[in-house]
Amino acid sequence: MVKKNSKKSKNPPATITRNKRATFEFKIEEKVEAGLELQGWEVKSLRMGKVTLADCYVFIKNGEAFMHGCTVQPLNTATTHVVCDPVRTKKLLMKRSEIDKLEGLIERQGYTLVPLSLYWRKSAWVKVEIGLGKGKKDHDKRQDTKEREWKVEQSRVMKKSRLDG
Secondary structure: OOOOOOOOOOOOOEEEEEOHHHHHHEEEEEEEEEEEOOOHHHHHHHHOOOEEOOOOEEEEEOOEEEEEOOEEOOOOOOOOOOOOOOOOOEEEEOOHHHHHHHHHHHHHHOOEEEEEEEEEEOOOEEEEEEEEEEEOOHHHHHHHHHHHHHHHHHHHHHHHHHHHO
């Protein structure tokens, strides 16, 4: 008999940043969590929120996953003896089985791995949420925009009808 963990997390993960373009550019079908291998100055910059995920992607090479294009701006006071590279390729910490599964989907079915958000787990570990998805065509993007605008219009009408009635 499997015992479920009845304790829920008291502190939800604190989000550092989100990649808002990812959901607009890609149809995300599955989400995966991975750890990040960071240097000391990068952790300090992340705590200050000096990171962007724009134009960032994940690739798999030699059975290891890497995140490329994530810009971490170094703080002026972070370090004096280490050369800080703001767009350094960062290694992702994942299980071998997860990497193999993702690699198979990327190679055979044409999926893309896109970082969706960075957040703190247990206030000490930085985790990245990776989305497995396919690129959207222009007509898909237009359709999503229309649906989003329609939902906003619906909420306005409903709010107005509640206030009037």
